């Protein structure tokens with residue numbers, strides 16, 4: 001199992017809530033030794049940087065998932081602001097292109113500290129399926145993911161967000177040190193919701209994923225801690 005520091009599992013729990021109170025109440029039920037947490041667009045827009053700081057003060061590594069996608073100057077400065085917040089991981093869209101990703105890499109390298117977040121590029125959202133891509137005039141998901149992930153690696157990213165359906169292909173092509181962060185994780189019995197390219201937790205790890213981003217199957221479970229522990233157990237067997 002891939003893990004760093006004290007965290008003993010690859011699970012990142014998505015705290016997709018509309019208030020900081022709800023997110024912090026969930027965090028209080030979780031254990032920073034068992035998982036990391038993700039702050040995304042809904043929570044950050046309603047609660048701001050303070051919720052990140054509060055989660056950090058509870059001992060959690062925070063993945064700031066704002067999927068920056070803009071011109072190189074704007075995106076890189078947003079990434080620098082995330083680094084100032086001391087987040088563990090931050091992401092941008094790979095489709096912002098090489099110059100955008102390189103600007104983000106450069107600004108973190110100039111900032112140059114041991115507190116630099118992992119810089120991750122989103123390839124193709126796990127909610128997208130073939131028909132969605134066709135409608136946009138885009139190629140098959142596996143081809144597009146491979147192209148964007150290769151560009152992300154060349155542009156100095158530390159890894160990509162992809163579906164665990166693509167993890168095996170990307171690990172083989174891009175090597176073990178390039179991190180694969182995979183949402184769209186669903187235990188066998190769970191609803192797929194709006195996700196399309198889904199994989200079970202154990203299969204995702206078998207495919208080569210480094211981190212599993214999991215929201216609703218944990219946060220909307222009757223007992224979130226039991227749901228998290230059950231998932232971690234399936235990874236150990």
Ligand SMILES: O=C(O)c1cc(=O)[nH]c(=O)n1[C@@H]1O[C@H](COP(=O)(O)O)[C@@H](O)[C@H]1O
Nearest residue numbers: 014040065125126161183184213214215216
């Ligand atoms: O970057 C992400 O985290 C992300 C990328 C992606 O392709 N798909 C995706 O679902 N996510 C995020 O991962 C989380 C998945 O949540 P659940 O579908 O509830 O498990 C959400 O917070 C999404 O914003």
